[in-house]
Amino acid sequence: MQKPVGIIGGGNMGEALTAGIIQSGLLNPGDILFFEPRSDRKEYLQKKFGVSPTKSNQDLVSLASTLILAVKPQSVPEVLLEIAPWITPHHVLISICAGVPTDYIQSFFPHSIRMIRAMPNTPALIQKGATALAPSSAAKPEDLSAAEAIFRALGITVVVKESQMDAVTGLSGSGPAYIFAVIEALAAGGVIEGLAQDVALALTTQTVFGAACLIQATAKHPATLRDQVCTPGGTTMAGLYAMEEGGFRLALMNAVIAATQRSKELGEALQKRASQYPSVTPNVKRRKERVKKNSRNIKVTRKLH
Ligand SMILES: NC(=O)c1ccc[n+]([C@@H]2O[C@H](COP(=O)([O-])OP(=O)(O)OC[C@H]3O[C@@H](n4cnc5c(N)ncnc54)[C@H](OP(=O)(O)O)[C@@H]3O)[C@@H](O)[C@H]2O)c1
Structure with a gap:
């Protein structure tokens, strides 16, 4: 570099x-x-x-x-x-x-x-x-x-x-906000079931952090890790069934699709605004010529503050 x-x-x-x-x-x-x-x-x-x-x-x-x-x-x-x-x-x-x-x-x-x-x-x-x-x-x-x-x-x-x-923006760019919402909702569930708010938030945050670290450490697909913690007829299966009923996975997929679309729209609007500038490149050329002319008279300071 x-x-x-x-x-x-x-x-x-x-x-x-x-x-x-x-x-x-x-x-x-x-x-x-x-x-x-x-x-x-x-x-x-x-x-x-x-x-x-x-x-x-x-x-x-x-x-x-x-x-x-x-x-x-x-x-x-x-x-x-x-x-x-x-x-x-x-x-x-x-x-x-x-x-x-x-x-x-x-x-x-x-x-x-x-x-x-x-x-x-x-x-x-x-x-x-x-x-x-x-x-x-x-x-x-x-x-x-x-x-x-x-x-x-x-x-x-x-x-x-x-x-x-745009897909990156919709996934990892906006992703932290989705995960904050997930953490908030999970913690609220804990509070509804009688846990103190700080306890629920600490348990949820560490659970999300730990689960993410487990994916990275094992390099296993999340579906494999999920299957490993699901006992037939057990508590986790009951929770996952409720999530499926609420359209949880579809909601997250749609979040990425909607944010990607919005990113595309914003990018296009920016391009349109750029084309409304009276030809940016010639402006830059003119500016360059002006700066060159000025720099003959003004010694550009190269010293740092
Ligand atoms: N924050 C994030 O997590 C994140 C994530 C992904 C991408 N980004 C991108 O990173 C960029 C910076 O975000 P940020 O959160 O760091 O914004 P920020 O805190 O507002 O920092 C931008 C800095 O640039 C200064 N600035 C303004 N005009 C300038 C000029 N002509 N020359 C040099 N510096 C100038 C601003 O000063 P003034 O306050 O005086 O205007 C400000 O201190 C954004 O384009 C954002 O989209 C940020």
């Missing part, structure tokens, strides 16, 4: 990435640069992790060739317009922006960029995430390896096609 790595946006995910990368030993704090407009966040990250802020996104791009875009989706156009003139064939852009398609990002650049689209989920904030990675057509194998190394520091990674990113 090309060092240093530059993180655009020092919010929740920018912090999670910084923490994971340093704690896993992948990089030293000195190998991580970031740009964050909020001075409180900037100081916090600098103090907590020893990473260095830059004065601007432009400075970040000039100092780091591996860049991670970690801003809210609505800030993406602003950031891309700012950095596009400075992105060269040596740069790799890793975007974690949920629901922002690769083609949309590519439309801000006059040439094909080396890009990896990553879709992590919220447990990445505690290094227990599941991240899907999709390389752009111009990405090199080493770009994907670098992204895999970065996101392994936040949990597990899988590689998918860009066209599968």
Whole structure:
């Protein structure tokens, strides 16, 4: 991986990435640069992790060739317009922006960029995430390896096609919310049956955690593990029958289908908005020319804060 790595946006995910990368030993704090407009966040990250802020996104791009875009989706156009003139064939852009398609990002650049689209989920904030990675057509194998190394520091990674990113969003992206709902409902069942709320929640959370760990540790299919705990005529079979009657499995399958569909719709709306901009690429070209002209007069500061 090309060092240093530059993180655009020092919010929740920018912090999670910084923490994971340093704690896993992948990089030293000195190998991580970031740009964050909020001075409180900037100081916090600098103090907590020893990473260095830059004065601007432009400075970040000039100092780091591996860049991670970690801003809210609505800030993406602003950031891309700012950095596009400075992105060269040596740069790799890793975007974690949920629901922002690769083609949309590519439309801000006059040439094909080396890009990896990553879709992590919220447990990445505690290094227990599941991240899907999709390389752009111009990405090199080493770009994907670098992204895999970065996101392994936040949990597990899988590689998918860009066209599968909506399904990833519907499954693992939205998945933590489904599981929170499952945990809440199971715990409520325990409370109805007379358990104290905290006891019910502790038992449920550990049960879900333990069951997930058992699948990972044994590498057995969940249906096999389920069969192993079902005695004919026993309590678990009675519970599973009630779940089946309530359409539990169908409800979860439909949740993934509905969220995938919504992700597709949001992506399409974004593409439509992009096509309404008066030709983004020529804008970028004009901006690039303007910036080049200005840079003859203004010496761009390359120093860190
Ligand atoms: N949180 C998750 O678990 C999760 C999971 C999957 C994907 N994601 C994706 O990760 C991205 C970041 O999410 P987040 O939760 O970390 O958001 P966040 O906490 O709002 O962090 C974004 C940070 O970027 C800063 N920012 C705004 N404009 C900027 C600019 N022009 N240049 C550099 N930084 C700028 C924001 O500052 P201000 O506050 O001043 O605007 C903020 O501190 C999103 O696109 C989201 O879809 C998040």
